Amino acid sequence: MPPALQREIARFSQALRRHRLVAGAGYGVVVALAAVLIAVIAARLAPLWHQAALLLASVWTVGGGLFGGATLGYLWPMPLPRRLRLFDRRLHLADRLTTAWELGQGRITAPAALTQLQQTETLDVVRAIDPQPAFPLHPPRTVGVAALVLLPALALALFLANPQESVLVQREAQQQATTAAITQLEAAQETLTTNDALSEAEHAVALKALEEALATLRDRRSTPAEQQAALSAAERQLAGLRSPEATAQLQRLAEASPLSTADVVQPLAEALQRGDAEAAATYLRDLLDPSGKQPLTTEEALALADAFQQMADALQATDPELAGQLATAAQEIYSGDMASARDAVQQAADTLSEAAQADAANQTLEETQAAVQQAQEGLGATQRQTTTSTPAEGAAAQPGASGAQGEPGTSAQGQTSAGAAEVPGSGDNTHSEDAGSGQPYGSAEAPRITGQGSEITLPRQEASGSPRTTTGLPGEARIPYQDVYATYAEAAQADLSRNVYPPALRAYVREYFDGLEP
Secondary structure, eight states: OOHHHHHHHHHHHHHHHHHHHHHHHHHHHHHHHHHHHHHHHHHHHSSOOOHHHHHHHHHHHHHHHHHHHHHHHHHOOOOHHHHHHHHHHHTTOTTHHHHHHHHHHTSSOOOHHHHHHHHHHHHHHHHTOOSTTTSOSSOOHHHHHHHHHHHHHHHHHHHSOOTTHHHHHHHHHHHHHHHHHHHHHHHHHHHHHTOOSSOHHHHHHHHHHHHHHHHHHHOTTOOHHHHHHHHHHHHHHHHHHSOHHHHHHHHHHHHTOOOOOOTTTHHHHHHHHTTOHHHHHHHHHHHTOTTOSSOOOHHHHHHHHHHHHHHHHHHTTTOHHHHHHHHHHHHHHHHTOHHHHHHHHHHHHHHHHHHHHHHHHHHHHHHHHHHHHHHHHHHHHHHHHHHTTSHHHHHHTSTTOOSSTTOTTOOHHHHHHOOSOOOTTTTSTTOOTTTTOOSOOOTTTHHIIIIIOOOOOOOOOOOTTOOOOOOSOTTSOSSOHHHHHHHHHHHHHHHHHHSOOOHHHHHHHHHHHHHHOO
């Protein structure tokens, strides 16, 4: 084939590539629009993606379809025989290019003069042809029609409110709460692993309880109710390992702490009141240490003996061993025998150390249990927030609500405290307080909680000889409200941290004190 004819074929081929680039870009955009529309419809039928993510993805998808279609159209190979037949058909060349190529390749046998004549005539014809009308630089009509149909449908699907959006928000909030709970339990598990206050059996049970709870939290198929149940089970197992005798002993020591204004007694009284028996024991050992640089004065020794005697009298019925040691120390100080007093004080300090060691396991279990409670409350709070986001669900979940909005008997406090979701069977008497479940209380339990409540014992201490305030009329407050609020709020918080209560009751108590805050 003559070089001049080859150049004309290359000119036609370049026009074809530009045409296929534009057409490919159009088809790529249509395919991308169709794919995005399918994804948006799927996201409206199931909670798959957020609207903002779909909008961003649609921009990238359409852009990718445009670029990919144009690239494929321009670079997609087409054999020369097929191109020549296409040129002959589109440019109305009556198979001149195909015949010239076949003659040049020897596929058609003809005299050399005839071959040269045919190629010369073909070259004269193709030189006068402009390929642009046959290969226009615009997409086919079908592409335009498809784009006109897909674009409005996609715009409506993207910008109309998606009913699955709230489901996605709830799911993500629950997942974040679950992740936070897992982090808390893993930290508690690591602390528990390195702690040697527990026995081997207690260690194994506590670690197993945490591991079972973590397994449920890590299971993506677990429901919020199952996660709450797993945390409640772990909390019950940890609470069952605690020794009430050790806690009661520290409580008795706190109640028997000496009431004295002497400086030598104050560190001992403060350590016992905060439940730190080991600190009290250390103070007693150092107090009468003969190697001390400053021995006790007579007044300090007598004040200390009075404190020992007072504690001995208070502990005589509940802890006779420690009471005897303290009484002996007091008598030896009164008699001036400081060596014997030191021995008696040493024995009392050893008894206090034993009490501290017995309660060390309780402290460890209490810290671990507090971590489980925090994780449980975090999950419960997230569940209540996501559930009450729908007004109808929030109204249905209110304790004691009769079902009709604005009906007499529905209190504002009941509406505020009803933050949990309504679950099947929540109206039946099937909720167990001991289970520690994060599920809300049903209508059968609501009167008992909102009316009677759960009694919390608040500590009350009075110094001996302190006068009572009797001013004021009957029924009036004799102490300023802001002076007692902090004491009662702290006592309630301490009681919540020491005992096992359901998350719903914990939230109710906290809301109650938040509402009373001056």
